[in-house]
Amino acid sequence: MDLTPLLTSDQIITYALNGLSNGMILFLVASGLTLIFGLIGLINFTHGAMVALGGYLTLVFVGVTGSFWLSLVAAIVVVSAFGLLLERTILHHLYEEPLLGFLATFGIHLVVEELLSFRFGDQSRSLTAPFPGSMDLLGVGYPKHRLLIIAIGFAVALVIGLVLTRTRLGLEIHATAIQPDTAEILGVNSRKVYTLTFVLGTALAALAGGLVGPITSITPGMGTSYMVQAFLVIIVGGMGSFKGSFVVSIIVGQITAFGWLILAPTYVELTVFIAAMAFILYKPRGFFGKPEVFE
Amino acid sequence: MSQRSAGLRAYFSDSYRWLWIAFAVAVLVLPAVGTNYFVGVFTQALIYGLLAISLDIALGYTGLLSLAPAAFFGIGAYSVAKVVVDWGVSYWLGFPLAVVVAAVVAVAIGYGPIKRRIGEVYFVLFTLAFGVLAHDATYVATSLTGGSNGLGYFSPPSMLGVDLGGTVPYYYFTVLVVGALGIGLYALLRSDYGSILHATRQNELRMRYLGYDTDREKLVAWVLSAVTSALAGALFVGTVGLAAPSMMSFQLSGEVIIWTVVGGTGTFVGPFIAAIVLHIVNNYLGNVWPEGYLIVLGILFVGFVFLLPEGVMGAIRKRLR
Numbered sequence: 308m309d310l311t312p313l314l315t316s317d318q319i320i321t322y323a324l325n326g327l328s329n330g331m332i333l334f335l336v337a338s339g340l341t342l343i344f345g346l347i348g349l350i351n352f353t354h355g356a357m358v359a360l361g362g363y364l365t366l367v368f369v370g371v372t373g374s375f376w377l378s379l380v381a382a383i384v385v386v387s388a389f390g391l392l393l394e395r396t397i398l399h400h401l402y403e404e405p406l407l408g409f410l411a412t413f414g415i416h417l418v419v420e421e422l423l424s425f426r427f428g429d430q431s432r433s434l435t436a437p438f439p440g441s442m443d444l445l446g447v448g449y450p451k452h453r454l455l456i457i458a459i460g461f462a463v464a465l466v467i468g469l470v471l472t473r474t475r476l477g478l479e480i481h482a483t484a485i486q487p488d489t490a491e492i493l494g495v496n497s498r499k500v501y502t503l504t505f506v507l508g509t510a511l512a513a514l515a516g517g518l519v520g521p522i523t524s525i526t527p528g529m530g531t532s533y534m535v536q537a538f539l540v541i542i543v544g545g546m547g548s549f550k551g552s553f554v555v556s557i558i559v560g561q562i563t564a565f566g567w568l569i570l571a572p573t574y575v576e577l578t579v580f581i582a583a584m585a586f587i588l589y590k591p592r593g594f595f596g597k598p599e600v601f602e
Numbered sequence: 603m604s605q606r607s608a609g610l611r612a613y614f615s616d617s618y619r620w621l622w623i624a625f626a627v628a629v630l631v632l633p634a635v636g637t638n639y640f641v642g643v644f645t646q647a648l649i650y651g652l653l654a655i656s657l658d659i660a661l662g663y664t665g666l667l668s669l670a671p672a673a674f675f676g677i678g679a680y681s682v683a684k685v686v687v688d689w690g691v692s693y694w695l696g697f698p699l700a701v702v703v704a705a706v707v708a709v710a711i712g713y714g715p716i717k718r719r720i721g722e723v724y725f726v727l728f729t730l731a732f733g734v735l736a737h738d739a740t741y742v743a744t745s746l747t748g749g750s751n752g753l754g755y756f757s758p759p760s761m762l763g764v765d766l767g768g769t770v771p772y773y774y775f776t777v778l779v780v781g782a783l784g785i786g787l788y789a790l791l792r793s794d795y796g797s798i799l800h801a802t803r804q805n806e807l808r809m810r811y812l813g814y815d816t817d818r819e820k821l822v823a824w825v826l827s828a829v830t831s832a833l834a835g836a837l838f839v840g841t842v843g844l845a846a847p848s849m850m851s852f853q854l855s856g857e858v859i860i861w862t863v864v865g866g867t868g869t870f871v872g873p874f875i876a877a878i879v880l881h882i883v884n885n886y887l888g889n890v891w892p893e894g895y896l897i898v899l900g901i902l903f904v905g906f907v908f909l910l911p912e913g914v915m916g917a918i919r920k921r922l923r
Contacts, residue, residue, distance in 0.1 A: 411907040418900035425893040
């Protein structure tokens with residue numbers, strides 16, 4: 308029997324790391340979505356637009372300051388401020404009406420995306436990585452920026468995980484998610500908690516948009532495809548489950564990285580979609596979702 | 603006799619009806635006064651009106667927000683194109699095929715979520731996944747759909763000695779089909795069945811206690827909506843002669859949702875008119891300022907959701923009441 312391995316070990320490491328870095332970007336998008344959905348119950352369709360906005364603002368600020376990190380931070384701040392503005396002026400009125408909330412965010416998403424394509428055109432742009440080139444890892448040369456994305460993804464997961472489980476704010480978020488009225492009586496300012504969560508989710512989207520710039524192209528529609536995938540991730544991971552979005556993002560990243568060996572790439576995507584549909588039907592709380600609680 | 607004329611007078615004194623008669627006359631004489639280009643635009647506008655009605659059946663009457671009207675629209679378009687281009691059989695077979703395929707897919711997609719009562723938020727996400735799946739599938743299943751090239755080109759055949767390939771004949775054909783379907787659906791939704799749907803949307807539990815099988819009613823409405831979308835798609839493909847993946851795109855679904863909400867969900871007429879007006883605006887604004895249409899549409903839409911969630915038609919009706 309011919310036992311020539313399909314892949315060399317170098318290739319396996321490269322694919323796995325590709326999957327991991329793509330999974331981390333997906334996680335940054337999905338975690339924001341799942342926080343907002345889990346706490347507020349809002350299907351936040353502005354999320355994709357925030358990713359794209361984060362990407363473009365980073366691009367613009369890089370042109371001004373020349374520093375990727377400064378620009379990324381500035382972009383996150385601006386996008387968060389925009390999220391704060393939206394939440395305070397429009398969205399918080401619609402929390403009781405999930406369908407209207409979805410429709411409003413859908414409209415905002417459309418406006419932002421079209422304004423971006425109006426201002427920057429439809430052709431894709433790209434960013435230069437702050438640390439170009441690759442470094443040696445397990446005997447494989449691997450792009451530094453992707454490794455950085457992996458590190459940042461883990462760091463964000465750790466920090467937010469700690470905030471949710473170890474801090475007063477995390478406790479208040481849990482309490483508000485479970486029983487807003489009771490939480491309010493016990494002195495939680497639920498309005499503030501909603502706003503903070505929304506802004507945090509938006510900041511994560513902007514971070515994803517800026518970080519992904521050097522490895523893929525920046526287009527006005529870049530956020531939409533991430534968002535749609537992220538929705539499916541949080542369905543499978545459990546709506547509102549932070550841990551779920553982390554684990555499932557990594558799994559989806561690996562499936563897309565290795566799946567094409569068996570199936571064409573589009574089929575891999577289709578399989579993920581079908582899995583998500585099955586989850587909605589038979590296990591709507593996903594793998595990790597406990598009702599309305601996330602950690 | 604006098605009673606009848608009184609009835610007639612009451613019929614015509616209703617200003618609302620006058621509007622409809624004026625609209626019908628305008629539609630019928632349009633080819634005589636409008637340019638060929640405008641007739642073409644208006645043909646598509648009418649078809650989009652039908653598509654908006656189909657979403658209103660699901661969203662406005664039944665409370666099921668579907669993010670996949672374009673998927674069924676595409677099913678209709680591809681059915682007709684498949685029949686003509688790949689199988690080389692009669693164009694007319696495309697319509698029954700569209701109805702059958704759309705109904706089967708609608709049952710397959712809708713049965714689980716409706717039966718398991720997964721809730722409106724999950725229904726939105728379920729149809730989002732289905733819509734993207736259908737769109738992706740058109741690229742992958744190349745032997746069935748022709749991939750990104752789509753299926754084309756063809757033009758509608760002659761009927762009763764009139765060549766439907768021309769802009770004006772196809773316009774009248776569209777008016778006929780959209781008119782018949784629109785009036786038929788309107789009558790259906792004004793009947794007891796429409797009341798059942800309205801009541802179910804407002805208080806499903808009570809309707810179940812009253813002995814209605816609400817799951818079945820919702821499923822029937824869902825299939826009806828899907829079939830109507832598919833018929834709109836089947837009509838639409840005749841105007842461009844090509845079934846392309848963009849007909850299944852999420853963007854089209856989004857536009858349909860906007861038309862429906864701006865027009866007023868659950869008002870039937872509102873979405874129809876809104877789709878026609880907004881499509882025409884799109885066409886002319888699109889020539890001057892391509893991105894402008896979606897920006898304006900988006901702002902308009904957010905404004906509507908926020909300030910006037912019942913839509914234009916809903917607001918008018920509320921004022922009249």
